[in-house]
């Protein structure tokens with residue numbers, strides 16, 4: 155999982171988009187230059203990322219999930235996956251892993267066409283997904299670098315206990331921080347971390363405002379396809395930076411303006427003029443046919459007003475903010491709270507709540523073959539959310555980055571019938 | 586009865602227990618003792634703790650091939666392994682009605698998410714997600730795990746089980762030490778004289794052991810060990826010695842195990858019904874017994890693909906097992922769509938290669954019914970090993 159494509163799709167480029175593009179370009183330049191400058195890098199995952207902590211050591215984060223989805227958008231993953239499968243990786247497992255393996259074997263050229271440095275550290279944040287652990291075990295065999303394992307317990311009973319928090323904090327203290335100190339030769343600087351966390355909280359406030367702007371009718375944003383751009387900076391290498399604070403402030407202002415003008419979201423074909431359906435979406439998008447997939451919604455006048463995917467790197471809309479006064483505890487809390495670390499009953503509650511708070515007509519689940527963390531249980535989620543909300547759910551199946559599992563005709567048919575059904579329900583209700 | 590007849594009578598008895606998916610033996614035990622029965626999914630839970638509270642631990646490993654899945658498929662997409670759908674099916678069809686709860690160990694995202702579904706589908710039973718640590722420092726992962734076990738003990742007591750005491754726990758540890766020792770001996774006998782312990786037979790005995798109280802599983806194992814060891818009628822055959830890896834959760838159908846043996850393989854080590862061998866040695870019975878359970882998990886567990894191998898060398902455990910078992914080949918035999926097994930496989934295959942041991946791989950589902958392709962694959966593999974070792 156994990157959002158953040160780097161090339162803004164919508165035709166019109168707002169200044170926030172230009173800013174994001176520049177931030178990403180600078181980041182990848184720094185990574186490409188790392189062998190010369192001696193900058194250290196750590197590979198890590200989006201859910202449970204510890205960006206502020208890494209940045210407090212001037213360590214550059216690399217997010218293999220984002221590289222994989224970027225590779226998919228650039229049409230590279232079919233080749234990468236085939237390469238990994240040839241090397242013995244099963245066709246049944248997560249395609250992010252295989253895409254990453256394929257990319258590495260092809261020279262580790264990242265989304266900007268520049269070579270990525272080998273990691274100085276694999277920061278294995280085991281949050282919300284078991285595959286992460288195996289992924290970095292595989293990478294460790296290739297890179298022979300240290301691994302810092304951070305085991306984040308699961309919210310099996312729908313809450314975070316003191317024991318869970320203490321467990322994560324202790325690992326930060328005894329496992330993660332010492333390994334960062336070792337690769338950088340620098341001591342942990344808590345004041346610096348606190349300053350970064352304070353900036354995170356400011357950006358998080360604006361991000362939440364942006365996501366919740368979809369409560370307006372018509373919604374000024376698409377909170378699934380569009381949101382993957384919005385969450386990009388905060389879910390990846392920029393949380394805690396001044397750049398991220400500026401980005402989210404600017405984005406918020408742009409959306410305030412859209413609301414003032416009564417505008418709908420920007421889609422691959424430009425601005426949507428009439429919002430016909432408001433839907434909540436569960437599950438990650440497909441990346442190999444991202445624009446095509448988005449267009450299938452936009453062509454029907456369907457806007458995603460809320461999504462769970464935009465919460466994989468943090469469920470900020472439930473109130474969590476990084477708290478600079480308790481730096482390690484807040485990082486622990488953050489890791490524990492990511493969407494796929496929530497149990498099924500909590501996920502069901504959240505979706506049901508979104509349906510009513512965002513005045514949605516229904517919800518759609520895009521179930522991806524790759525991801526048991528998301529997908530195992532989604533049929534149960536479908537029935538439960540339908541029963542609780544009284545609103546219809548639709549179910550489509552695809553994959554993240556394996557083009558073999560995106561059957562455009564099939565998905566389009568399903569979506570069309572789903573939207574037709576919503577229409578008929580509406581007509582029925584009106585008559 | 587001849588020893589041979591005695592052994593087949595024992596295996597038949599075990600088979601009847603194993604075959605009964607409605608857990609009749611558990612129901613009988615409850616009627617007899619008035620105790621609680623709590624199921625657990627693969628791979629491992631510290632059964633001693635449950636036993637010490639007077640609770641019957643019941644090992645659940647999905648469904649047998651003849652289980653008709655009527656409702657379970659409506660809960661899972663085609664690209665998810667089979668075990669959760671049979672588990673749901675057995676829950677919904679009443680087969681697990683005798684259980685007062687289920688423990689879901691943290692081994693993969695499927696079992697993890699199933700725990701939440703169980704909370705919703707069966708709100709009256711105890712659902713405990715055993716979030717085993719991936720940090721093996723006693724002061725950190727150990728402390729967290731201990732808290733988790735204490736939570737489980739409290740939850741059981743809240744449902745009417747007796748409170749956990751050190752004395753009871755020590756006694757339970759001693760009983761399970763003996764149970765595990767016998768299983769280790771059975772595996773050792775099979776390594777030495779695999780013709781005496783056909784895996785299809787051993788497997789059934791071990792599966793029955795999952796459903797019986799330890800007071801009954803231990804004599805069953807002891808009797809089987811004695812009968813198998815004494816049987817001189819079974820003679821060595823020209824079979825290839827193989828280690829079967831990857832079947833630690835969803836189990837292959839018994840027919841598949843038989844197929845491998847018929848195809849010319851002696852299975853000399855495996856991951857089947859692994860709870861019996863998850864800990865390698867006895868747990869000391871002195872000191873703080875709960876801490877002993879914790880330490881055993883931290884330091885003495887097998888290098889399962891579900892467990893993070895921190896400073897150790899990935900695959901070293903497989904190399905050790907290959908050396909100890911004298912296996913001449915590895916069969917990677919994983920359930921379809923099983924993340925931990927299949928993600929681990931490339932690393933395990935490299936370990937086999939480092940050890941100079943050939944391997945082959947195939948997948949199954951617990952309800953697979955056709956084994957022709959696997960039979961041919963395993964047969965060719967076994968033949969090539971025999972050819973090689975004879976050369």
Ligand code: SF4
Pocket residue numbers: 155156219248249250251282283284285286494524525526527528554
């Ligand atoms: S299984 Fe899901 S959560 Fe895990 S790495 Fe793959 S896509 Fe991400």
Ligand code: SF4
Pocket residue numbers: 666667668669692693694695696834835920922923924925926
């Ligand atoms: S078979 Fe594998 S993926 Fe399925 S529940 Fe078991 S461990 Fe998880």
